[in-house]
Amino acid sequence: MAKLFNFLPLLFLNIFIQTISAQVAPAPAGPTNITQVLEKAGQFTTFIKLLKASQIADRINSQLNNSNQGLTVFAPTDNAFSSLKAGTLNSINSQDQMQLIQFHILPTLYTISQFQTASNPLHTQAGNSDDGEYPLNVTTSGNQVNVTTGVVDTTVSNTIYSDNQLAVYQVDKVLLPMKLFGATAPAASPAEAPAPTKPEKNVRAGAADSPSGSSDTSADASSAVSLKRHTVEASLG
Numbered sequence: 001m002a003k004l005f006n007f008l009p010l011l012f013l014n015i016f017i018q019t020i021s022a023q024v025a026p027a028p029a030g031p032t033n034i035t036q037v038l039e040k041a042g043q044f045t046t047f048i049k050l051l052k053a054s055q056i057a058d059r060i061n062s063q064l065n066n067s068n069q070g071l072t073v074f075a076p077t078d079n080a081f082s083s084l085k086a087g088t089l090n091s092i093n094s095q096d097q098m099q100l101i102q103f104h105i106l107p108t109l110y111t112i113s114q115f116q117t118a119s120n121p122l123h124t125q126a127g128n129s130d131d132g133e134y135p136l137n138v139t140t141s142g143n144q145v146n147v148t149t150g151v152v153d154t155t156v157s158n159t160i161y162s163d164n165q166l167a168v169y170q171v172d173k174v175l176l177p178m179k180l181f182g183a184t185a186p187a188a189s190p191a192e193a194p195a196p197t198k199p200e201k202n203v204r205a206g207a208a209d210s211p212s213g214s215s216d217t218s219a220d221a222s223s224a225v226s227l228k229r230h231t232v233e234a235s236l237g
Contacts, residue, residue: 031065037161037168038075046081047104054098060105064165070109072167074147075160076174084174088181096180102126103134103149103177109167112159116140126177133179145169151176 035057038044051057063069081089089097102125110118121135139146145156154173161168 032061032163032166034060034064034073034166034168037166041075041160041168041170043077043079044075046078047075047101050097050101054094054101056098056101056105068165069107070165070167072106072108072110072169074104074106074156074169074171074175076104076171080172080174088176092180099126099134100174100177100180103136104175106136109165111162111167112143112145112156115145127179134177136175136177147171147175149175150178151181 035048035051038048038051048057051060060071060073064071089100092100105125106122107125108123115138118138120137122138124134124136126134135150137148139148147154147156152173152175154171154175156169157172158170159167160170
């Protein structure tokens with residue numbers, strides 16, 4: 001019995017130490033991963049593939065976990081990509097496809113309420129929006145956020161993820177930038193071909209032929225009259 005009493009304090013001491021250790025050093029949370037965020041939400045398979053193929057997913061994760069700069073991502077659903085005209089993505093090269101994906105990423109963290117005071121056009125990772133090539137504008141009505149690119153108009157339909165560094169919002173259309181998908185200026189119409197000129201009359205040839213023909217005709221007529229007169233005179237004689 002004495003041995004049991006000697007053992008109990010050691011047992012309670014070990015339990016106490018383990019409890020304190022668990023409270024002081026909790027298991028660290030895993031780093032933010034944009035791919036995992038989208039996979040957990042579902043219905044973003046195409047966008048995930050493009051993020052991985054362009055290596056933009058790695059850049060986002062690196063930035064989130066190695067700097068304090070926030071990011072905002074507009075994530076188009078699989079239905080949004082399916083709604084594009086056939087061949088839309090294949091109509092641009094790989095570099096432009098990367099620009100298209102970066103157009104969905106803002107290098108600043110925006111909460112829904114912060115969109116109400118955002119200055120348009122918003123800057124994206126695709127390029128300078130001030131030059132009119134990659135404009136992205138937002139307007140708000142209550143908690144609804146409307147997004148327009150000059151080619152596409154859509155709304156933020158859901159908040160997928162939000163913390164102090166990353167906000168991911170669902171959009172139901174692919175954000176097509178003016179630079180890549182804007183209406184191209186109509187091709188200049190070819191200059192009207194001049195009307196074909198009529199061939200000039202060979203006036204000189206005609207003039208030369210005409211008097212000659214008239215002279216011969218007159219000579220023939222005179223001969224005929226003279227012959228007729230001689231015939232009449234002979235018959236009278």
